[in-house]
Amino acid sequence: MIFDIIIYSIKIYYLIMNIIKRRNNTNLRRLNEILKVFSKYEFGFVIERIGLKHKIPFFGHSNKYESLEELDESLPVRLRKTLQELGPAYIKLGQMISTRPDLVGELIASEFSKMQSDNPTVEFLEIRKIVEEELDSPIDDIFDIFYETPLSAASIGQVHVAKLKNGPYVAVKIQKPDIENVIKSDLAIMKFLAKRIDQYIPKAKPYNFPTIIKEFERSILKEIDYNQELNNMEHFKKIFDDDETVHVPKAYSEFSTKRVLTMEYVNGEKVSDVILSEGVYDKKLIAQRGMKSYFKQIVDHGFFHADPHPSNVYILKGNIICYIDFGMMGFLDNEFRENLTELFVYFIEKNVKGMINQLSYMGILNNRVNKKDLSYDLMDLMNKYYGVELKGVHGGMMDLISIMRDYEVTMPREFVLISKGLSMLEETGIELDPNFDTISTLEPYVRKITVRRLSPFRLVKFIKDNIFEIEHILKTLPLNISKTLYKLEEGKLLIELEHKNLEKMTNRISISMILSALLIGSSLVILSDKGFMILGLPFLGIIGFIFSAILGLWLIIYTLRGKNY
Secondary structure (H helix, E strand, O other): OHHHHHHHHHHHHHHHHHHHHHHHHHHHHHHHHHHHHHHHOOOHHHHHHOOOOOOOOOOOOOOOOOOHHHOOOOHHHHHHHHHHHHOHHHHHHHHHHOOOHHHHOHHHHHHHOOOOOOOOOOOHHHHHHHHHHHHOOOHHHHEEEEOOOOOEEOOOEEEEEEEEOOOOEEEEEEEOOOHHHHHHHHHHHHHHHHHHHHHHOHHHHHHOHHHHHHHHHHHHHHHOOHHHHHHHHHHHHHHOOOOOOEEOOOEOHHHOOOOEEEEEOOOOEEHHHHHHOOOOOOHHHHHHHHHHHHHHHHHHHOEEEOOOOHHHEEEEOOOEEEEOOOOOEEEOOHHHHHHHHHHHHHHHOOOHHHHHHHHHHOOOOOOOOOHHHHHHHHHHHHHHHOOOOOOOOHHHHHHHHHHHHHOOOOOOHHHHHHHHHHHHHHHHHHHHOOOOOHHHHHHHHHHHHHHHHHOHHHHHHHHHHOHHHHHHHHHHHHHHHHHHHHHHHHOOOOOOOOOOOHHHHHHHHHHHHHHHHHHHHHHHHHHHOOOOEEOOEEHHHHHHHHHHHHHHHHHHHHHHHOOOO
16 A cells, blocks of 8 residues: 555656646747847847857857847847737837836837737637637537637637627637637746847846836736626726717627637727728717717726727727727725826926926936936926927837836826827827817816815815724824923933944044144144154154145045045
8 A cells, every 4th residue: 555655656756857847848938939030130249149159059149249238220120029929918018118108218119119920820620619618518518609710819819899798799718728828827937038129238227127027027927817808898888978979889798718709790890990980970079079088088087998909999889989909907995096186297297396296206317217307308398389389199108118117207108199199089189180289178177187186175075085094103202202202301302323334424523633733743743843853853753744745636536536434
């Protein structure tokens, strides 16, 4: 019996070791593939700098570029092609980076916004298997009709049209087989590469690749969980329940899981197709409704669609706006939402002082930022639009993000997402209506923000939201005051002071006192007119003056040079 247990344990051990080995081999092969693609697009020098050249077999690279300083204007294009060739996870990474010009700059962000994938479709037999496994029923027991040809395909999943048993037509979004494991494996490699690039290439530190990958990991893991998207849809639908100008597709939670999402089939046209149409829709009205609906999400609810590009916005009969694809959403808490909208008001009003004060209040600007220089740059930005009727926010907000990047200030992720979202909708609005005026469309919301700031109910709401914290302060305040007064009365109050550079100052004072003592002592010896004489002066006095002169000169030189001693 014991012998059988030992044999069984050994078998389990070898099974586990084989799984680990196979997994490590898979990651190593994938890493080799990634490095070969990087080399193909002239990033071989990066592989050498991070110490992976000799660890990967059959590796070679072109010598066209040997350092970051030699990179030319082709960099954004080559980066896009690299990520595009590496597959779904890297394409998603590129699409996420395209929303963060504050981290990578406008050129790279703009190029990455062109990121496309071939998105091959999965055979219907595999799709059928996934649907039946996830919904725990034969597909024919749930659907009257299930079209085998997908309506659309993306890097993570594909959408099929179907008809529920005795029910309406629906769109069924199915995750591709094994995509979660592929993404998690690529994430592990991304984190490994990002850490080494940050460690071995100092010039790359400003891009903060580990932070970008960490943010991407959080985003992509939410996106591959369709339960999260279902919750987003239901939350978003509540926002527009009483708004007849916006429609949000209904989600069918009973036919949805982590890998399958069933939702209402939307019978409308993409806004990109509406732009090209003639006489069917009221394009001016659609542009206004789109922008108003987006600002309503931000200002009133703090929950907004983070990727409202033309393919994710449909137009229904009656010029009704319909958002789809709720995998990427933004969330603002009440305090941040209020601060952000106030910053937006200052921006529209071209109030530079207000913008700097608000950025400082929000903790975005720290003491290392030269606020005087920043205010000059912001004034130049405002003067760029001065005398021009400000109809849009796109150019100004992107310029603001660019200025902040020059000062190594990272804007909050939500601010950048909102800026990109507003920019997308504004560009779409102008394509729909060349005379579209974003500012006049948003004026009612700007007035609403101003009234809200001055409202006495704001104070009441603050007290209500912080009632427990206020209660704790009021309870502990008398006791803390009593303790402080008691310590003061007993002479036991301790005040801790932090001295900076005190050692340097102390050293200089000590040397100055020694120098003074030498000068006084040497003068007394000279006046005594005693001892061994040279040129009619006491020898010790002369030596004292010479040493004092050397010490004084040394003190002056090192003080001017700012040396530590």
